Amino acid sequence: MNVLELTGVWRSYPGEPPVHALRGIDLAVEEGDLLALIGPSGSGKTTLLHIAGTLDRPSSGTVRIAGQDLSELPDKGLAALRARRIGFVFQSFFLNEHESALDNVATGLLYAGVEEPVRRSLAAEALGRVGLAHRAGFLPTKLSGGERQRVAIARALIGSPAIILADEPTGNLDSVTGAGIVELFHELHDDGATIVVVTHDRDLADGLPRLVEMRDGLIHRERS
Numbered sequence: 001m002n003v004l005e006l007t008g009v010w011r012s013y014p015g016e017p018p019v020h021a022l023r024g025i026d027l028a029v030e031e032g033d034l035l036a037l038i039g040p041s042g043s044g045k046t047t048l049l050h051i052a053g054t055l056d057r058p059s060s061g062t063v064r065i066a067g068q069d070l071s072e073l074p075d076k077g078l079a080a081l082r083a084r085r086i087g088f089v090f091q092s093f094f095l096n097e098h099e100s101a102l103d104n105v106a107t108g109l110l111y112a113g114v115e116e117p118v119r120r121s122l123a124a125e126a127l128g129r130v131g132l133a134h135r136a137g138f139l140p141t142k143l144s145g146g147e148r149q150r151v152a153i154a155r156a157l158i159g160s161p162a163i164i165l166a167d168e169p170t171g172n173l174d175s176v177t178g179a180g181i182v183e184l185f186h187e188l189h190d191d192g193a194t195i196v197v198v199t200h201d202r203d204l205a206d207g208l209p210r211l212v213e214m215r216d217g218l219i220h221r222e223r224s
């Protein structure tokens with residue numbers, strides 16, 4: 001089953017001249033895939049991830065999440081699908097510095113209509129999965145960079161989304177810490193998670209089961 005399917009996806013930004021960030025992308029991500037998306041800066045990786053994650057709509061073409069054609073959903077439906085089915089991880093973590101690790105993770109379900117006690121217990125479970133059960137009460141400012149990214153990954157994982165989309169998740173980490181994050185992705189993948197990782201770390205990409213390379217808004221080649 002394809003968790004994510006892009007067919008003929010274009011994304012153009014108006015301007016003189018317009019920028020065609022994506023120029024006809026066909027990509028299918030199957031349940032259980034662990035896929036690296038690489039390519040030079042400006043090749044369209046982030047744009048693709050945002051469109052796959054329903055943060056942005058394509059100019060043309062079709063995006064399906066778990067078979068659902070996103071163009072058939074109004075904005076509200078799209079937000080609900082995003083809250084329940086998609087987990088994001090960003091280079092710069094985006095944690096709330098004034099909330100504990102546990103509360104940061106629990107916000108991953110804030111818009112999914114899940115009651116607070118359930119959110120908190122799922123958050124504790126997700127922190128356990130990333131090896132941070134013992135840091136649940138800590139503020140992000142008391143955590144290392146690698147631990148902060150693990151909290152962000154727990155927030156993405158909570159509620160068992162269909163797919164996790166990570167944009168340069170090791171970009172702000174030293175290589176040893178980054179390797180730990182990659183190892184965590186492998187563990188989550190072994191447990192059945194579906195993950196797309198944008199990276200320009202070639203070593204990281206080479207170690208993942210699937211590798212898709214972008215150039216100028218197109219899929220240039222794929223190694224599987």
Ligand code: ADP
Nearest residue numbers: 013019021039040041042043044045046047048
């Ligand atoms: P990558 O993540 O691979 O570096 P992006 O998806 O961020 O690439 O960008 C792809 C292209 O789209 C680039 O040429 C970039 O300048 C352009 N672009 C991205 N976002 C916008 C925007 N909001 N407005 C105009 N151009 C944009």
Ligand code: MG
Nearest residue numbers: 045046047167
């Ligand atoms: Mg980018």
